[in-house]
Ligand SMILES: Nc1ncnc2c1ncn2[C@@H]1O[C@H](COP(=O)(O)OP(=O)(O)O)[C@@H](O)[C@H]1O
């Protein structure tokens with residue numbers, strides 16, 4: 001007999017705690033430190049402290065529940081009957097397979113993807129996979145591939161200082177609509193941080209990424225075309241080719257002329273986002289892809305509300321500074337203070353002091 005979605009989610013949460021304990025997930029093979037270079041030092045230090053504490057606690061718990069972990073895993077894998085085509089090519093670990101099946105089955109059931117082909121990269125809060133797109137979707141994206149960004153289970157995902165980014169943002173539902181204050185059940189759950197409330201926050205985080213991609217794509221920005229979102233994953237245009245996914249700018253060395261042109265393009269995109277009322281909030285050469293001489297901005301779940309977030313201007317300066325640091329190293333003259341204050345003035349009408 002099958003497991004319903006709610007039960008699967010709760011089993012997955014149990015499983016993810018246990019797998020962190022035994023360090024079995026493929027995605028967990030790297031230490032968190034390795035993927036955190038693009039976060040500010042103070043945040044990284046605080047988060048690492050918490051992560052170490054969490055791992056210690058969980059390791060202790062895991063010892064007592066090891067057989068439970070096996071049982072949960074077996075039940076979830078047994079429930080995956082009929083989904084063998086979805087993960088035919090890529091060979092995930094057993095835990096990763098459960099996670100992929102549960103996160104991608106909606107896209108498979110809706111006939112959007114037909115197979116997971118390869119893991120592109122495991123980031124600090126999500127892993128991205130290259131999938132084969134269905135015929136319909138291939139026509140939309142003009143490619144046989146599509147990228148699936150699968151978020152880590154919410155229980156191990158809490159790596160960023162979410163609250164700083166969420167300030168001034170309404171919570172978004174799975175349909176991308178703002179949660180109303182009049183929805184008292186939801187508001188209570190959010191306030192009390194119940195498991196349901198945390199799931200709602202998790203969905204909201206992901207929906208900010210999806211709705212920002214939609215708005216930016218529609219406005220002509222250099223972002224992957226968004227295709228669909230589910231509770232734990234989103235589908236978007238795959239940047240790369242059959243040989244490899246596009247590298248990030250940090251992995252790319254540009255000559256000065258090309259760097260000059262791409263710097264202008266990055267600034268155009270930053271301005272476009274600001275004109276829509278948003279700041280990336282985690283922009284750096286780590287979150288820009290480079291493919292066929294073009295750049296693509298990615299990774300938007302933490303977007304900052306320009307008007308609603310008290311730290312908006314500081315975070316905007318931080319984004320611009322990181323971008324300028326990269327392009328300066330490529331030989332471009334880039335004055336972060338000057339660029340940031342010009343753009344800020346232009347789109348907000350405010351001066352710095
Ligand atoms: N649309 C895409 N096409 C190809 N590769 C992608 C795409 N989106 C993300 N990636 C790859 O996956 C990595 C992680 O994605 P990202 O959105 O930055 O998540 P994280 O929050 O985990 O850093 C990126 O650094 C990039 O290498």
Ligand SMILES: [Mg+2]
Nearest residue numbers: 123286287299
């Ligand atoms: Mg990233």
